[in-house]
Amino acid sequence: MGRNAPIRSNRRKELIESTIAVIAAYGYHGTTVSRVAKAAGVSTGLMNFHFESKDKLFEAVFQHLESEYDQVWQERIAAAPQEPWPLLNVMIETYFDREVFTGEKLAVWFAFWSDPALRDKFRDAATAVERRYVKELERQVLEILADHPAVEKVAQRATGALSAMIDGFWLQALLYPKKFKTRDAVKSCIAFVQVIELYYRQERELADLRRELTGQRAPKSPEKT
């Protein structure tokens, strides 16, 4: 088994990558064992030798994508300066990292999400990881907005909106790959947090200035976001 294991796992990886390519090209609906086998240059029989069924193959594809994504996330976070703004930047950029944010992989994620059976099957696993990412996002947003009185609620809602925006850009990248610009998407996501922070900063400045100007004017409290 000493030398066999790498052969076996290499082949598995090849087949998984071929599956990703086939799903992207033909959809989950059009992904047949023979197509994947042809794409990988092997016989159909080999598919059920390495994965005991088509379902198990999809399971392996899902776990491959998920662990790859998690690995990239961890690496990028670890390499980033541990301060709110740079960290948030890196997190948002990681959502669109070249290694995980690929036309093919995007197609596979949406293929999984749009199938009720797969959605139910992987929801818990995917949710756990995704929730962790959102929590880490939220922590940075929280620190960025630090001083505001109702930070927690604001940060929570803002992060929810931010993660929706990210998901939405993923969908747009899938639907209009030609038009989609990753850099613009990242910019928009960051600008979203920025404008909130700048708004609160201005609010404080404004209050200070008003106090400085005259004591007569009552401090106006603008609507909360």
Place this chain on the structure above:
Amino acid sequence: MGRNAPIRSNRRKELIESTIAVIAAYGYHGTTVSRVAKAAGVSTGLMNFHFESKDKLFEAVFQHLESEYDQVWQERIAAAPQEPWPLLNVMIETYFDREVFTGEKLAVWFAFWSDPALRDKFRDAATAVERRYVKELERQVLEILADHPAVEKVAQRATGALSAMIDGFWLQALLYPKKFKTRDAVKSCIAFVQVIELYYRQERELADLRRELTGQRAPKSPEKT
């Protein structure tokens, strides 16, 4: 043919609605003619009598959803006060209207989007309508931010981010239907535009106050969003 048309089109509508239910329950991948027939309580042969093929059936489903969506959009817009803020509110709410924003229909949209063949087939038709909606969104955002110097670019980017946020909430509604709160999503979308507008308003107030306070302090220009 005078009396036949409604019978025929009623049956068509029934079959389309059954198809939507089946796609939502079994996915595009698991949507078979016999399943749809059983859901509608008819024989399999009838499917190919009313729609000459399975492809044509899906085409009809797509057109049904699209025209329904467009109809709701037009009605809601027409009934709304023709002023920027109320209009924007109505537009955002329409994206999540009970009639078109249903668990089943959501699942069908994503089923279409996640299949490469259907995506390519309907992209142009869907893009044309969607682009029109985004243009109408943008017009309102533009009017809301009216006075700012670089309004056009800001409004364009903000609207792009807004529509991404809306799409992202659609995806979240699909993935976590239990947790998803429509009202919160609408609130977040509106708050996004609000905070931008409030930011610019504060910016002007701040400039005025500074001018009023002393002529010594140079006007500071914060980063643009």
Place this chain on the structure above:
DNA sequence: TCAAATTTTGAACGATCATTCAGTCTGATG
């Protein structure tokens, strides 16, 4: 009431699917 037109049925057909398995190939071991 009756014939024509329309709507509906369901068995049958060929195609394609996932899966199986008997047998071949390969390379390391003794």
Place this chain on the structure above:
DNA sequence: CATCAGACTGAATGATCGTTCAAAATTTGA
């Protein structure tokens, strides 16, 4: 060199798919 376990092949199998079509049921028009 011979052996053997792991890697691999591809034809065969049974199930299921979309589609067809002759016949039945129903509705329509006179």
